[in-house]
Amino acid sequence: MAVGNPDSWIAQLRECKYLPEEDMKMLCEQVRAIMMEESNVQPVSSPVTVCGDIHGQFYDLLELFRVGGNLPDTSYIFMIIDGRVLCIHGGLSPELRTIDQIRTIMRMQEVPHEGPFCDLMWSDPEDIETWNVSPRGAGWLFGRQVTKEFNHLNGLELIARAHQLVQEGFKMMHDKNIVTVWSAPNYCYRCGNVASVFQVDDLLDASNLEKEAHETTEAIKEEDNATRFGPSHFKIFDAGTCK
Template sequence: MSDNTAVANELKDKGNLELKNNRYDDAIKYYTEAIALVQSAIYYSNRAQAHIKSENYGLAIADATKAIEIDPAYLKAYYRRAVAESAILEYKKSLADVKKVLARAPKDPSCLKLHQDLTKVLKTIAFENAIAVNEKQSPIAELDFDSMIIEAGYKGPELQIQVDKATKAVSTDLDLKYVGEMVELFKEGGKIPKKHAFAIVCVANQIFKQEKSLVEIGLKRSKTAASGELQLEGCETITICGDTHGQFYDVLNIFSTFGDTGPNHTYLFNGDFVDRGSWSCEVALLFYCFKILYPQNFYMNRGNHETNDMNQVYGFADECKAKYSHKLFLCFSESFNALPYATLIGQEYLVMHGGLFSDDNIKVDDIRKIDRLKNKQPPKQGIEMELLWTDPQPEEGRSASKRGIGMQFGPDVTAKFCEQNDLKAIIRSHEVRMGGYELEHNGKLITVFSAPNYCDSQHNLGAVINLKTNSDGEYDLDFKTFKEVPHPNIGPMAYTRNMGF
C-alpha cells in the first residue's frame, strides 16, 4: 500500500465517523481530502452519501457517477445515485439504476425497498395523469359541508360553518379560544373533525386568492409608503421565519418565545412549512387559522415543498391521508397554488423562499406580474421555479445547482439585483444554517432557517429575524436563535416514502 493510499484511507475513516455522527460538512471535507490523494470509487461514493444527507443531490449524482466511471461494478454507487435521483424526482432514472443493482444483487433489502417505493410513486403519477381533469375543476368548490358529519366521540372545540348560497363563500366563527383548544388537542395526539379541517383550508384559501403574487407590507414610519404597500398600523414588529417542515412543537416554541401573532406583531413564514416533519398537518392548520384570524398580520410565502410532486414523496400527502383524507390533501394543494411567491417589506427587503434568477433582466415588477393561479403547479423552469429553488454561492456569477434543480448565484448577481431594484437585501430560506441564519454576499443576502435540529439529526439552531423601526424611521434587523424543544416519540419522515434518503 502506498503512503498516499494509507493516508487517504485514514481520511476516509475520519469521514465515515463524521457521517455516522451527522456532521456532514466535516465528512465531505475528509472525503475530499482523500480524493485529492487517491481517485477511489469508494471515496466518491461515500462523499455522495454525505451530499445526500446534506440534500446536495446534484453533487451526489456527480460523485456517484464518477465512482461508477472508476469502477463500473461498484453497486453502492448505483444505489446512491438512484437515491439522489429519486430525491429530485427523476424517478425513471432512479429506477433504471436500481434495476442495475438488483440484476446483480436481487435480494438487497435497501434496493428492494427503493424499487417498491419508486414503482408505487410512478403508478400514482400514471394514475393521476390518466384521471387528470379540467384545469378549472376545484376540490374546494366540490366540498359539501351540509353532508359532512362530525366524527363520533369527538370532544374538542366546536366550529360553526356557513356557506353563502349566492357566492358559495365559506365563513366560520373561528376565534382564539378555538385555536387554543385545537392546539391542546393536537398536543394530546388528537385531531379536529374533517369538516373543521376542510372549512379552515377553504376560508384560508379565499384569503390567499385575494393577495398578490408579491405581497407588499411595511411598518408605519415617517417615509411615505409606496403605492400598493400595506402599512401595518399599530404593528411594532415583523418576525420573519424560515423553513419549519412540520416541526409543530418547535413552531409553538417560536410563538411562545418571540410573541403571539396579532395586530401589534406580524409574522411571515417563508415557505416549507410541510413535509419531512411528522406534524405537517398540525403546522399547516395552525398557520391557516392565524391567517383567518389576522389576515393583515400573518403571511406565508410558497416554498418548494408546497407542491404536489414534493408532497407525494416527502410526507405531506400521506400524512393528510393517514390523519384525515386524501381529499384534504387535494384541498391543501389547491390552497398552496394561491400562496404568494414573495413578500416585499418596506420596499427595502425582498423575501422569497429560494433565491434569485438566471436572467439579469428579471426585476421585482416581474414577480408582481406572476399569474400564480394560472397553473395548478409551478412551472419546471422560469421565474416561479427559481423563486422556490435557487441557492447562493460564494463565487461570482452563476453555476449549476448542487441540488440538481435550479441554479446557484453569486454575490455579483445579488448586488446587481439589489441595485437595480433599490433594495437593501434579499432574505431567503431553503437551506439549513448551523447557526440558524447567515449573512452572505457582503450582507446583501440573508438566509434564515427556523427548524432547529432539522429532522432530529442536524444539530442546527433555528432562527428568526425581528424587523422593527428605529428612532430615525429606518428598519433594523434583529437576529434571534433558539434550540429545539422536546416532542413526542415520533421521528421525522414518519409519513415519507423513504426512497433511501
C-alpha cells in the same frame, strides 16, 4: 361557505389537539380564498418577524411563536417589508431583474420544473460571482454580483430567504446583501442545529433589539460592521416541547 372560528382552532392546536377533518377543510378554503386575492409581492410595514422553513415540526412552531411573538400581534406572511427587504423562499432567477417582473408571474399553479417561478422557490446563494447550475436539479446557484445588482436595481437593502439548513439558525452572505433564515431546530430530529427568526423594525439605524438567545446557543456571535441588519435582529431558539 361556512365560516369557522380561527381563534378556537389555534387554541386547540396549542393544546396539541387535532382539528376535525371538516375544520381543516374549512381552514384551507378560507386561507386559499384570502391568498388568491393577494399580490405576488405583498407589501407589509414593519415591525414584522420573518421565519424560515419549519418542515412540519409542530412543537418547534409553538416555540417559534413563544420566541418571536404570538399571532395576530406579529406578521409572519409577507413578501416585501417597507420596500427595502424582499422575502422569498429560495432565491433569484436569471429571468427576473426587477420586482415588477415577479408581480406578473401566474402563481395559481403547481410549481413548474423550470423558469422564474421555479427559481424563486428553489435557487440558492453560493460563494460565486454570477450563475451556476444547481445540484438540486431545480433553480440556480447565484453569486455575489447577482445579489448586489438585484438589490441595487430594486432599491433593496436585503433579501431574506430560507430553503437551506443553517447550523447557526441564520447566515449572512454576499457582503450581507442576503440572509438565510432557518426556523426548524434539530432538523429531522438529528441535525443538531439551532433555529432563528429575523425581526425587522421600523428604526433599524437605532434599533435596540437584543438577541434573546436560547440557553443552549449563547455562544453564537457574528460581526456586524457592513449592514444595518446584524445579530441583534435575530432571535435564536432551540427545539420546543409540547406541554
